[in-house]
Amino acid sequence: MTKFSENIIGKIKNDCISPVPKWHFLLKNYAFWVMLVVSVILGSLSFSVIVHIANSGDIDLLDHMHGSLISSAVMMLPYFWLLSVAVFMLVAYCNWKHTKMGYRFKRRWIVLGSFLGSIFLGSIFYAIGMAKEVDGLMTTTIPIYNQSKHDALRELWFQPEKGLLVGKIIEIDEVEEKLVLRDESGKKWIVDDRAVGWENDELEKRGKIIKVIGLQTGEAYFEAKEIRRCNNCQDDEDEDFDDEKWGKDEKNTHKNIILKKEDLEKEASEE
Amino acid sequence: MEKEYLQELNNVAELSDEGLVKMTLENPDAYGFLIERYEEKLHRYILRISGGSREDVEDTLQDVFISAYKNLNDFDQDLKFSSWIYRIAHNKVISHFRKITARPKTVTYEGDNQLLNILASSEDMTKELERKHTGEEVRLILDELDERYREVLVLKFLEEKDYKEISDILEKPMGTVATLINRAKKQFKEKISKQDMKQNILKKV
Numbered sequence A: 001m002t003k004f005s006e007n008i009i010g011k012i013k014n015d016c017i018s019p020v021p022k023w024h025f026l027l028k029n030y031a032f033w034v035m036l037v038v039s040v041i042l043g044s045l046s047f048s049v050i051v052h053i054a055n056s057g058d059i060d061l062l063d064h065m066h067g068s069l070i071s072s073a074v075m076m077l078p079y080f081w082l083l084s085v086a087v088f089m090l091v092a093y094c095n096w097k098h099t100k101m102g103y104r105f106k107r108r109w110i111v112l113g114s115f116l117g118s119i120f121l122g123s124i125f126y127a128i129g130m131a132k133e134v135d136g137l138m139t140t141t142i143p144i145y146n147q148s149k150h151d152a153l154r155e156l157w158f159q160p161e162k163g164l165l166v167g168k169i170i171e172i173d174e175v176e177e178k179l180v181l182r183d184e185s186g187k188k189w190i191v192d193d194r195a196v197g198w199e200n201d202e203l204e205k206r207g208k209i210i211k212v213i214g215l216q217t218g219e220a221y222f223e224a225k226e227i228r229r230c231n232n233c234q235d236d237e238d239e240d241f242d243d244e245k246w247g248k249d250e251k252n253t254h255k256n257i258i259l260k261k262e263d264l265e266k267e268a269s270e271e
Numbered sequence B: 001m002e003k004e005y006l007q008e009l010n011n012v013a014e015l016s017d018e019g020l021v022k023m024t025l026e027n028p029d030a031y032g033f034l035i036e037r038y039e040e041k042l043h044r045y046i047l048r049i050s051g052g053s054r055e056d057v058e059d060t061l062q063d064v065f066i067s068a069y070k071n072l073n074d075f076d077q078d079l080k081f082s083s084w085i086y087r088i089a090h091n092k093v094i095s096h097f098r099k100i101t102a103r104p105k106t107v108t109y110e111g112d113n114q115l116l117n118i119l120a121s122s123e124d125m126t127k128e129l130e131r132k133h134t135g136e137e138v139r140l141i142l143d144e145l146d147e148r149y150r151e152v153l154v155l156k157f158l159e160e161k162d163y164k165e166i167s168d169i170l171e172k173p174m175g176t177v178a179t180l181i182n183r184a185k186k187q188f189k190e191k192i193s194k195q196d197m198k199q200n201i202l203k204k205v
Helices: A003-014 A022-058 A069-076 A079-098 A107-127 A130-141 A143-157 A243-249 A254-270 B002-013 B017-026 B028-050 B054-070 B081-100 B112-122 B127-132 B135-144 B147-158 B163-170 B174-204
Strands: A164-173 A178-182 A188-192 A209-218 A221-229
Touching: A003 B028, A003 B054, A022 A079, A022 A107, A022 A130, A079 A107, A107 A130, A130 A143, A143 A164, A164 A188, A188 A209, B002 B028, B017 B028, B017 B081, B028 B054, B028 B081, B028 B147, B054 B081, B081 B163, B135 B147, B135 B174, B147 B163, B147 B174, B163 B174
Parallel strands: A188 A221
Antiparallel strands: A164 A178, A164 A209, A178 A188, A209 A221
16 A cells, blocks of 8 residues: 555544445435426426416417507516526526536537426426416415516506407497496496407306407497407406396396496596 | 465455445445555646645645545446546546636646647647657646646546546536537647747747
8 A cells, every 4th residue: 555545544544534325415316306307397387377378368469469569579478487487497407417417418408408398398287277277376376476467467458549458347238239348447438349259158248357359439439349258357357246236226228328328428528 | 364365455456446436335445445546647637737736736636535435425336436536636626726826837747748749640730840849838838728628638638538538527518528629729739839930930030
């Protein structure tokens, strides 16, 4: 033995140095793998919610909103979920780099793999309905998420001058084929829906919140071309909106609607 | 009795590195054989990449062996033991020397003209070039290279490691190692050419 090796062995023995137990390294390695898998799953779930939001019907508004395509597209982006995908991809990348084989692959391949993995798993999650569940869970458990969702919805859909309107149905005139909507600010709108195919018959009820695509024809008048269910705002619907009770007080007739219309016009001119 | 002991020692000495790792985990004395195998190589390697004083290099080398011993259970059987312990040395040099000095001092080691010869023959550089430059000049040129370039040149041409081993030591993808080596060779040759130009000018003056 050389003097140097004798010194090292002597130091090991004198200082009672011993190898760190194997379980310590295994635990550390497994921890990185578990965090990697968890971050890929969470990233995929975020991606699936993006697909869910994109498929909930608002993306095709881009065709409708001529002239403000970029600003409308920017308005529609689900920033929270995009950020969430990016963060989980970054966490996945960091964890991958800390695994024993992490250094063998170039960064671009790891990022690409993580991205494709998120798309693949995210599509599966979306297909089995998990995206809707996650979105719903976030809406019910995180007030700020719920609030921001509604703010974004209002910002996008409350643009009557661009032909977008969202509001609650407060009256239906089946004869004249007109609706009275109340928007979030409390303003009432008379919506002509004779040229409209309803997405769903269930929607044509008082108390339902609907999204209308069409044309503003006056201060409080709107001509509908399309009426959609407001996917993300049905929670706001007035559960106590009692059709029967309404019927008792005043019949849902053409005459009543016309009278109401006159009131509305009066209100509008006063404003 | 003594004959049997010597025979046993001989058997241990003939074990592979990986076999010695297993044996060390049962008996720390077996670690002495591993130390003997790598003492010189690592000493030279640390000196080459750090350019530290002899004392600093020895301290670092001791740290390397103690650290390797503590982490023996983490030794990955997919790697060569030599790659694993070179990696520890590389990391120790980074944490030890680069804290002290932003730029290593002049590297003083033998066999630098070996690097020049290899680089010259690998890229058909002229024999004339080999004759022109002394080991000392090569040392100075190496010193001027970026640290990452210097280290890959040392590993590839002086430590004679292949791409896979360098990749395992530096913990970089093999493609990146290949790129680094190419760039390092290019930078090395550029420095050599500049050196030639300077010498020519000096001669004319």
